[in-house]
Amino acid sequence: MLKIKNLDVFYGGIHALKGINFEINEGQIVTLIGSNGAGKTTILKVISGIVRQKNGQVLFQGEDISKLPSEKIVELGVIHVPEGRKIFTVLNVEENLLMGAYLRKDKKEIQDDLENIYELFPRLKERKTQMGGTLSGGEQQMLAIGRAMMSKPKLLMLDEPSMGLAPIIVQEIYETITRLNKERNLTVLLVEQNANLALQAAHHAYVIETGEIVLEGSGKELLGDDRVRKAYLGEE
Amino acid sequence: MFLEQLSNGIALGSLYALTAVGYTMVYGIIRLINFAHGDIYMMGAFFAYTAIAYFNLPLVPSFLIGMVCAALLGVFIAKFAYTPVFNAPKINLFLCAIGTAIFLENFAMLVWGPETQSFPTMIKNEIYTFGGFKFTKLQAVILITSILLVLILSYIVKKTKIGRAMRCASQDMVAARLMGINTNKVIFITFALGSSLGAAAGTLVAMYYKAVYPMMGFSAGLKAFVSAVIGGIGSITGAMFGGLIMGIAESLGAAYISSGYRDAIAFIILIIILLFKPTGLFGKTVKEKV
Numbered sequence: 001m002l003k004i005k006n007l008d009v010f011y012g013g014i015h016a017l018k019g020i021n022f023e024i025n026e027g028q029i030v031t032l033i034g035s036n037g038a039g040k041t042t043i044l045k046v047i048s049g050i051v052r053q054k055n056g057q058v059l060f061q062g063e064d065i066s067k068l069p070s071e072k073i074v075e076l077g078v079i080h081v082p083e084g085r086k087i088f089t090v091l092n093v094e095e096n097l098l099m100g101a102y103l104r105k106d107k108k109e110i111q112d113d114l115e116n117i118y119e120l121f122p123r124l125k126e127r128k129t130q131m132g133g134t135l136s137g138g139e140q141q142m143l144a145i146g147r148a149m150m151s152k153p154k155l156l157m158l159d160e161p162s163m164g165l166a167p168i169i170v171q172e173i174y175e176t177i178t179r180l181n182k183e184r185n186l187t188v189l190l191v192e193q194n195a196n197l198a199l200q201a202a203h204h205a206y207v208i209e210t211g212e213i214v215l216e217g218s219g220k221e222l223l224g225d226d227r228v229r230k231a232y233l234g235e236e
Numbered sequence: 237m238f239l240e241q242l243s244n245g246i247a248l249g250s251l252y253a254l255t256a257v258g259y260t261m262v263y264g265i266i267r268l269i270n271f272a273h274g275d276i277y278m279m280g281a282f283f284a285y286t287a288i289a290y291f292n293l294p295l296v297p298s299f300l301i302g303m304v305c306a307a308l309l310g311v312f313i314a315k316f317a318y319t320p321v322f323n324a325p326k327i328n329l330f331l332c333a334i335g336t337a338i339f340l341e342n343f344a345m346l347v348w349g350p351e352t353q354s355f356p357t358m359i360k361n362e363i364y365t366f367g368g369f370k371f372t373k374l375q376a377v378i379l380i381t382s383i384l385l386v387l388i389l390s391y392i393v394k395k396t397k398i399g400r401a402m403r404c405a406s407q408d409m410v411a412a413r414l415m416g417i418n419t420n421k422v423i424f425i426t427f428a429l430g431s432s433l434g435a436a437a438g439t440l441v442a443m444y445y446k447a448v449y450p451m452m453g454f455s456a457g458l459k460a461f462v463s464a465v466i467g468g469i470g471s472i473t474g475a476m477f478g479g480l481i482m483g484i485a486e487s488l489g490a491a492y493i494s495s496g497y498r499d500a501i502a503f504i505i506l507i508i509i510l511l512f513k514p515t516g517l518f519g520k521t522v523k524e525k526v
Binding site for chain 1: 397400401403404406407408410411413414415416417418
């Protein structure tokens with residue numbers, strides 16, 4: 001579904017991504033794990049058109065999207081939930097959700113989808129008219145995912161959905177992600193520092209270090225891999 | 237005398253408010269103090285003046301022509317003077333704004349001449365009294381037009397899809413792009429709206445003082461900027477209140493203290509308000525999360 005070919009990105013003189021290649025098949029949860037500054041977020045930003053690459057291609061369903069403006073990429077069905085959630089604090093919960101459907105014109109279906117999201121996250125329904133900035137971290141993450149789902153995505157990209165959240169909330173978020181993947185056949189690209197959880201949820205995983213992919217395999221394989229256990233799971 | 241000065245101040249204040257709203261909107265979206273805003277206001281007045289004096293059009297169409305032409309000018313400036321340096325350090329954008337201001341002033345001198353031209357009287361100077369409250373027809377027209385325009389703007393910003401996109405983009409440009417908002421389009425629309433309000437204010441001022449001249453935007457721009465800062469820059473409601481406070485204080489100050497202090501009063505108010513509320517009346521403190 002998504003294919004990244006020889007991606008090179010520079011920030012000024014810094015070579016942030018060094019010829020990255022990877023692939024995501026439809027219906028999979030794929031995770032990129034790696035430490036701070038490895039280039040995970042940059043990959044997502046390139047896919048969603050926020051950062052431009054120097055070389056390489058991003059193919060989504062066979063089409064090169066690497067030169068499209070971000071609104072066209074959203075229109076094609078790729079949505080990016082940014083790190084830190086980036087809820088619109090000046091809008092209320094429902095308005096935030098509607099922003100996700102910004103490019104859609106099917107008014108009736110948007111209403112249905114809104115109900116759908118409220119079913120998925122009943123907490124958001126209770127807080128419908130509350131301003132986005134007043135929500136707790138967990139609720140904001142739900143809102144960010146809900147908002148992304150309102151764009152009717154084919155590929156959902158999540159950047160550190162567990163960041164700053166209590167373990168029990170993280171559990172809940174991951175259950176939702178898995179559910180969305182199973183029930184709606186949603187393809188998910190997950191970027192995480194919390195490698196343990198991400199690897200458990202993922203069908204396929206890539207380990208990225210200083211701009212290069214150093215290891216790949218199924219989630220289970222990597223959970224069992226010595227190097228991964230040492231470097232990312234904190235085991236001796 | 238007090239009530240007379242008050243109605244004068246309200247009329248003046250609503251004009252400052254109208255100009256300040258344009259200032260604050262542009263700041264809200266690209267964090268630029270648009271120094272050319274005062275000159276767009278001047279150009280708007282000249283466009284309306286041209287329509288009236290050279291093409292003999294009636295007032296309302298001329299007024300609208302001024303607004304539309306200024307809106308186009310605003311978009312033009314945003315596109316050719318500002319967007320090329322968006323990703324450069326902020327100071328470059330700032331310099332481009334000052335350059336644009338100087339360019340527009342000289343352009344107006346070249347086209348219409350440097351001398352003050354008299355703006356034709358379009359509204360007869362009738363005086364109404366309302367329980368001791370004296371006001372002229374022109375003052376009423378100014379106030380009503382300003383209120384109407386601000387209501388339309390509030391509706392656009394609060395209730396429409398593009399308005400919501402504007403609010404999102406002003407909070408977080410990148411997050412807005414991730415939602416599929418074409419932020420360039422949002423920026424151009426903001427410039428168009430802000431500039432058309434500036435032009436409306438410029439034309440009303442030209443009618444009020446019966447004069448148009450190339451440098452008329454300079455002090456108006458400065459005062460609109462002060463109004464916007466008093467209200468809390470970035471806040472539309474704040475800009476409206478800031479403008480009204482400035483207008484009323486200026487008229488009353490000129491009447492009771494000395495008309496020579498007219499402009500000083502504006503800045504005295506600015507200093508006092510910023511001493512007690514550094515973010516302005518309606519400004520929000522931005523918390524930096526680490």
